[in-house]
Amino acid sequence: MFESNKRQKTKAIIENAMVQLLKQESFDHITTVQLAQAAGISRSSFYTHYKDKYDMIERYQQGLFHQLEYIFSHHQENIKTAIIEVFKFLQLEPLLAALLTENGTKEIQNFLRHKLQVMLAEDLQDRFSSRIYSQFEKEYSTVYLTNAFFGVCQIWIARGKKESPEQIADFLLKMI
Known part of the structure; x- marks a missing residue:
């Protein structure tokens, strides 16, 4: 489906307004009125594009899921490349x-x-196949590392994405 340039620009303005509002408060507390005001558009203009803020984020996330799914499936054999691509994607997508x-x-x-x-x-199976882990140890270790990776991602964003995606990927892989 083709969208006009004006529609695309308005959606980009709304997305940018959401980015600015998320710097100040949680998604759950942001209202459609605040979003329209921050975007410099009327509420009716917002509703021309979306039913509400949840519809906006749902549509945005669907597009992201497809792009992230592609990154993960395309680079599933190389975790470092996948991590670099995700961090590059985060640099290009302020709303994400x-x-x-x-x-x-x-x-x-x-x-x-x-x-x-x-x-x-x-990846852990390949790296540590010589070690014997019980099933619960494997599950806990992946949850532990996933949350550690995610925490690093959040602090990287909070600090202004100063390090390059390659630096972050190298650091994360050192931590394994």
Whole structure:
């Protein structure tokens, strides 16, 4: 489906307004009125594009899920490349970065955690196949590392994404 340039620009303005609002408060506390005001548009203009803020984020997330799914499936054999690509993606997508902060949405955070957990489980099997881990130790170790990776991602965003994606990937892989 083709969208006019004006529609695309308005959606980009609304997304940017959401980024700015997420810096100040949690997604749950942001109202459609605040969003329209921050975007400099009328509420009716907002409703021309979305039913509400949840519809906006749902549509945005669906597009992101497809792109992130591609990154993870395309680089499933190389965890370092996948991590670099995700961090490059975070540099290019300010709304995604904002949604991954503590003020963001749990759905996208859980999606990314799950993908990392699957990749880490496979990678850890390869790295530590000589060690004998019980089933619960394998499960706990992947959850532990996934949350550590995610915490690093959140602090990287909060600190202004100063390090390059390659530096972050190298650091994260050192921690394994």
